[in-house]
Amino acid sequence: MDEFAFINSIMPSQAQQPSLIKGIGDDAAVYKTSGQADQVVCVDTLVEGVHFRRDTLSPYQIGVKGLASNISDLAAMGATPAFYLVSIAVPESWNEKELREIYQGMEELAAEYRMDLIGGDTVSTPAALVLTITVIGQVERTKAKYRHDARAGDLVFLTGYVGSSAAGLELLLKRGRTGSFSEKELALVKAHQEPSPHVEQAGLFAGFAGRVALNDISDGVASEAYEIAEASGVSIVIGADSLPFHPGMDEHSFQQRLDWALYGGEDYVLLGAAAPADVKELKERFSARQLSFFEVGHIEEGEPGVFLRHNGQLKKLEKQGYNHFQKRR
Amino acid sequence: MDEFAFINSIMPSQAQQPSLIKGIGDDAAVYKTSGQADQVVCVDTLVEGVHFRRDTLSPYQIGVKGLASNISDLAAMGATPAFYLVSIAVPESWNEKELREIYQGMEELAAEYRMDLIGGDTVSTPAALVLTITVIGQVERTKAKYRHDARAGDLVFLTGYVGSSAAGLELLLKRGRTGSFSEKELALVKAHQEPSPHVEQAGLFAGFAGRVALNDISDGVASEAYEIAEASGVSIVIGADSLPFHPGMDEHSFQQRLDWALYGGEDYVLLGAAAPADVKELKERFSARQLSFFEVGHIEEGEPGVFLRHNGQLKKLEKQGYNHFQKRR
Structure with a gap:
């Protein structure tokens, strides 16, 4: 050969x-x-x-x-x-x-x-x-993005829907993979079964000269935000109403959607933080490529932690990941 | 951090x-x-x-x-x-x-x-x-060694003892890892339990400008020689009397030592082939570093295959690897 x-x-x-x-x-x-x-x-x-x-x-x-x-x-x-x-x-x-x-x-x-x-x-x-x-x-060289680069004053963003994979898994656990699903449900099921990693989006971040902290949603927004908060030594505040959900989840209660987004995981979109002016620039670059980009929160000084702003209340989130089907991962 | x-x-x-x-x-x-x-x-x-x-x-x-x-x-x-x-x-x-x-x-x-x-x-x-x-x-760059570089006329060499790991395993299967072993036996047991990969030897090959085909003994001399023979499209002839055995194996029959060397595996020494003049040069470089280097055979033209010369007879070897404790690896 x-x-x-x-x-x-x-x-x-x-x-x-x-x-x-x-x-x-x-x-x-x-x-x-x-x-x-x-x-x-x-x-x-x-x-x-x-x-x-x-x-x-x-x-x-x-x-x-x-x-x-x-x-x-x-x-x-x-x-x-x-x-x-x-x-x-x-x-x-x-x-x-x-x-x-x-x-x-x-x-x-x-x-x-x-x-x-x-x-x-x-x-x-x-x-x-x-x-x-x-x-x-x-x-x-030198363009890799890390979790430790978030700073107080940054805005926090997501590059896609969260909670879809967990919603899809629930459908699959109920009906099995040969079950019958509506078109909307099928989008969630596919999000769980055949996720698309955000490689094009990663390229946009790598090509961006500004400081960006970055992580991917393997274990749910809460757990991944904690990783950024701890690596960067900052507090992260996420707005519950800002989290982007797939329309297929509309029929579920807000609390259910929130749970899936925060603790579901396996969405494989990117979660990050950057200075407001840079977020504006990134948003334009994403928009030019017709890629989603959602502002979902901001960074504050303080002990490393992740807080959810919901109905005017600030609640500290548990640092909990996805448990799959049994306890130990 | x-x-x-x-x-x-x-x-x-x-x-x-x-x-x-x-x-x-x-x-x-x-x-x-x-x-x-x-x-x-x-x-x-x-x-x-x-x-x-x-x-x-x-x-x-x-x-x-x-x-x-x-x-x-x-x-x-x-x-x-x-x-x-x-x-x-x-x-x-x-x-x-x-x-x-x-x-x-x-x-x-x-x-x-x-x-x-x-x-x-x-x-x-x-x-x-x-x-x-x-x-x-x-x-x-360009100094990596591959299996496909053996040519007819080459000499075949090993950088260390073969069969030791299999001999050590037999002792361990009989007496367990807390069993008592003589000093000679312990060398074999350690060869099985804590092998030393031939990294220094690899560096000598990488630093050598001449053509060298190389493989390591994971699955026994027969199987690894077959990999070189097939990748290079040549026949390999190995002299049974040239195979280097640890003195701890002296009490075992020659046939037993041969079986362990050919089909035992996990010795993690290097098996290779190079032109005779290059083998001479390599031998000197190994000797200068006080590293072992054994000539064990030669390469001939012909259908890919591995032959053992033993008692004046040439026997085609089976292309068989190490089976560990059950059939499928």
Whole structure:
């Protein structure tokens, strides 16, 4: 096999894109970088029965969602995805066809971002499928975004709806993945099953010269806001009425929507903070690309904490994440 | 926390060493590279009961061995280890102290190579601990070594003893990890429990300008030689009498030692091929560093295959790897 067969063609707009030198065959993959970019890497593990259930996600969707959550971690740093590695521990209850579908789900999402699969491992395990995905991305040198960059006076924003995934999960837990759903419900169900990480949005943040604190919504707005508050040493105030909800949630009570948004998680949109003038500029850039951008709160001095302003009252939120189907994550 | 607290101090001998920019706190780690180096990445998963057993390895040793096998994959490419990420799925049968010991095993081995832990995930699983380690290394641009570079006329070499790990495992399966072992036996037991990946040797190969095909002994000499034979499209002939065995195996029959060497695996030494003049030069460089280097065979034209020359007979070897404790790996 030609060792250069896997090199990406370098497009003018992607001159920074790293190139795979040798990816298949040897135990490790070799890739080169432009030297102008910082590397970003993260790993996430999904366990059957803990992070996903076969009655709510198809094997294909397990692949999509697994990779999406990792790509979202890259997006939260402002990075562009480049490579991924997949390690899977498989019990006997899964067949070859289902495994192929998991990989197909990852492949199709990866293709959207021109990501190459450059390695992995397949092993057996006595019980519960364990899917571990490592993703590698790049961000222009010094342009990575972190949680610790929020300052008092900043505005807080979200790049998309929150609570949709939890609302979709509730529908799936009630009716199963082969159940029948209205069009509105289906949007929520799909938000849970096949989330779209905010990679284009991440690129806008990375390309923005101003200071931006950034995180992604894996574990609910409350938990992710706490991460920013603690990393930055600030208080975050979120306006309950400012949280953006998908129209499919209109029939649910406000309290229910709020709970899903704050504690549901897996929405994989971006939560961030920046100075008001910068937020104005970012809003225009997002608008020019027809991407959503919602102001949802502001940053104050004070002990690290997250507060919800609701009906004129300020209430400190619990630092609680998504519990999936059982207690320990 | 100061985001630059994790930057490695750059030593003169390690000017190529990548630097961690931000590693703890955010979901992903950011690191920068010199731009003169290619990146090498690989991932491996170990499953309790499949790849390790608690009666043969302590938690500390599970950590050491898990990371060692990954570092060995980097060594097989001629790469220097730089970073690692650890994802662990833990059943209720493991306690916090044991988990800390696993990480301690990894940390102590990582410290030898100045590797930084830059990310990971800890999740629960219903049964069987699953440990997935991702390692990232670097190799000077274009200096990575691959399996596909063997040519007819090359000599085949090993950088250390083979079969020791399998011999040690047999002792452990008989007497358990708290059993009593002679000094010679203990060397074999330790070879199984706390292997040393051949990182220094990898550096000698990476620094060598000549063509070298390289692989590491994870799955036994037969299986690893097949990987080189198939990737390079050549036949490999290994001399049974040339295989290097630890003196602790002297009391075992030659056939037993041969079986362990060919099909045992987990020795994590390097197997390679290079032109005779280059092997001579490599031998001298290894000798100058007081590192072992054994000529064990040669490369011929022909259908990809691995042959053992023993008692004047040439026998085609089975393409068989290490089966651990059950069939499917």
